[in-house]
Amino acid sequence: MNVMFEGIGASMRRKEDLRFINGHGHYTDDINRPGQLYAIIRRSDRPHAKLLGIDTKAAKAAPGVIAVYTHADMAPDNLGGIPCGWQIHSKDGSPMAEPAHPILATGKVRHVGDPVAVVIAETRAQAKTAAELLEIDYEDLPAIAAVTDAIAPGAPVVHDEIGSNTCFDWHIGDKDMVDAAFARAAQTVKLDLTNNRLVPNAMETRCAIGEYDAMSGDYTLYTTSQNPHVIRLLMGAFVLHLPEHRLRVVAPDVGGGFGSKIYHYAEEALVTWCAGKLKRPVKWTADRSEAFMSDAHGRDHVSTAEMALDADGTFLALRVATIANMGAYLSTFAPAVPTYLYATLLAGVYKTPAVYAEVHAVFTNTVPVDAYRGAGRPEATFLLERLMDVIAHDTGHDRVELRRRNFIPADAFPYQTPVALQYDSGDYQTTLNKALANIAWDDFPARRAEAAGRGKLRGIGISTYVEACGIAPSKLVGQLGARAGLYEVANIRVHPTGSVTVFTGTHSHGQGHETTFAQLVADQLGIPFANVDVVHGDTNKIPFGMGTYGSRSLAVGGSAMVKAMDKIIAKGKKIAAHLMEASVEDIEFANGEFSVAGTDKKKTIGEIALTAYVPHNYPIDEIEPGLDETAFYDPKNFTFPGGCHICEVEIDPETGVTSVVNFVAVDDVGRVINPMIVEGQVQGGVAQGIGQALLEAAIYDDQAQLVSGSFMDYTMPRADDLPNILVGTETTLCTHNPLGVKGCGEVGAIGSPPAVINAVVDALRDYGVRHIDMPASPQKIWAIINAGAQKMAAE
């Protein structure tokens, strides 16, 4: 019989795709509850204004309207504001400014999109019409969108009670050591750069349905979330004051998250509260325009980076100063992103002995900013890898050799960086070598010359990176300011006839968990892939969980599954020992069979499961019936994927259009469970990285109006913007989790943007270009070429 290999390392087709491709996915907006009402949120169209009054009379009288609520209507219930899950302390030891974040605005509105009132009606159209009838009396205030404007003297203050726009002024690293290194350095190189603000734009917009059961007092929230248990915790404990056993949160199929669906949003609390008030289910679904102004945005840094080097190009010290935009309010994990997910990565793949970084986080009249695919690590990587090429440009060192000279060597692991992290494993020379080979780096001059013959400017760019994911050890993150643990939970239920259901606290919203986890469990328990199902996304089904973000699901959630399976196997051995009249110490488990060492006696896991559930012949005095185990796994460290991305572009000098013509990624993501899924994850991440580098920008004007508030103006990458992306993997195993896995969800978005910009700068090398901020739009490149051409003509 020809048995197809379907265990760890097999490219199994994704189980979930059958329903997705056939249009049978079941998303939150597909759910309709009996008696359901519809909520429309009236949002501020002002960036910053005093809220003087809201006249709800006409809206309340409109056809179909059940209720209209403003902050004043919610105030008697003493609800909490939207909480922040991470506290940063400034250099001086003071805690970050943590302004109130009410569900509906009170006193002031602070960004375009700030929710002001909600209208509940029998139909969505009725609610929409009524919402237009709300008369809101504003007094406009001066507004700020750019971080540089937020810290300018006399700037308008977003939160009056703070007195300035500073959220925190934090630092990490040894300043004195860095200053000393700069004082003695043979050369120093400085680069100013920005990291452009992005709008996540998951394909499915956010949606939430609140439901209240007056008989039991139970609430249910159906929501587009990456982490239903976290939402239950934050909303129940901090906002609505509901205990866990009265609140169920369900996150069914979710159409993409990229971070934007991690956070607890006001709309979730709003529909749940409204359902309780009205004793009827209430649904809110964002349209795309609403998503642009209410989903947490990503990135938005302004930085200065300086490297001190000795004469031969060895790095001595790195100094970084960053201003990070928090937006108008603190989103759930916002303070962690430009600090512990960014500045701790500034050693990168280099053995720079001293690093010092200051991060000034500021409030502005913009949508809150939080983690977006990569969360801090793309910002660190873009800064470092642009700096590498600028150092090469300014000092004349070869950009590949400069990197090689400063790499942390493969034999130096575990490696303690000067900015807190300890990398467990990696091999940056190998991923670099493979990427150089895969793109035929040495033949590039010929390709450049050939392109020149066609009138095109061809450039090649490299990025070598490391990131930290698989978040994270609870004790450590607690010390760093997290207000939650970051373990993960798995329940493995072996059914009486030997099939298995896996309940995971992670959440799949495109990652293919139903396949990867089924492969993992099937492999470890020695049963067919088809006999394992994965359940996620419901707090009433899953014991607990912290959800999916930071490429943690396999490294942390998968490790929890291994721990639960260890318990299953340990119990199975006791049952097997009883059945085969052997000592437990002599029972071995392999390939789905319990055997007695040195004999041909064996029992399959199915036979053991049946015995556990039909315990006629069973060690009932020693162990309980059943074969169902739960494990909580708390990781020992972050995981550290790394690798090399190389991009090749061609620029049309007449139009300024950049085409990505070649892209190679070689990533070390640890052990690979499903190579096809890893390839897809990397390609998706690279697509977003190319989007950031060449296309995407959330643009606010100087009045803090969102100019790129729809797909008419916000350039989402499309298929024809993207090249074939050649993905390779090189593996060093994670040393501290049982699977040796690291995580692959974000590496594409982390490694790629500087590779693209380095290629663009390389293509324009004859025009005297040292740096280009993202996105490198046709207009921007044409302006550079045009200015260069005029300069050349003048000379």
Added chain:
Amino acid sequence: MYDFTYEKPTEIASATAILGKDDEAKALAGGQTFIPVLKQRLNKPTVVVDLAKLGLSGITVTPTTVTIGAMTTHAAVADSAEVAHAIPGLAHLASMIGDWQVRHRGTIGGSLANNDPSACYPAAVLALGATITTDRRSISADDYFQGMFTTALEQGELITSVTFPVPVASSYLKFKNPASRYAMVGVFIAKFDTGVRVAVTGASQSGVFRHTAFEAALSTNFTADAIAKIATPADGLNSDIHASADYRAHLIGVMARRAVAAAK
């Protein structure tokens, strides 16, 4: 969208009667602009008159003309071998409008009646000197376009077809807005025995326009070099986050030169 009355007449006279007597009545052709506008509640018509049953679609090609019914979809024009043979630039233009779905719903009449300054068809109609036939008269292209979203059409007047003279050579090149993929600059070149006409869409604050400096140069020397030294003034051109007026002025030259080289 707001509530409205929906009518789907089968006679042109019925359609024009409804549209003529009510300023707030709107005609629905392919709906590829109008439906999104309705969904965003940017328009509140009393009556929507669906033109789908008026029998206005179809393509007729003679040795000297191509006539396209107002309700003919972009896809039908793009896929017509006869159009591609007679006016290659026109078929190519239609093949690049929007996406697959838009091309199978959107119509030439709807595009021309709307006269979006970033639409492609106005460039072909103006450059080719087409004649727009309505339920009551014929309008020359030079008289039809009267600024962005403004045309010579009267209240209730319906386009029934557009007739294009067959040129010696033609081509259309579009620089797409990176986000919307509408024309940021679109240039249509039409070469006739009597001279060359050049129309530019997407670039100007006043909608599609003829580039008379390019026309004069190309009429005596139909090569890209003939216009290489002619700068297009940036005055009156659009400026937005994707393209300054200067950049648009530059792109008009680039697109025009490439269109000349590609004309067939």
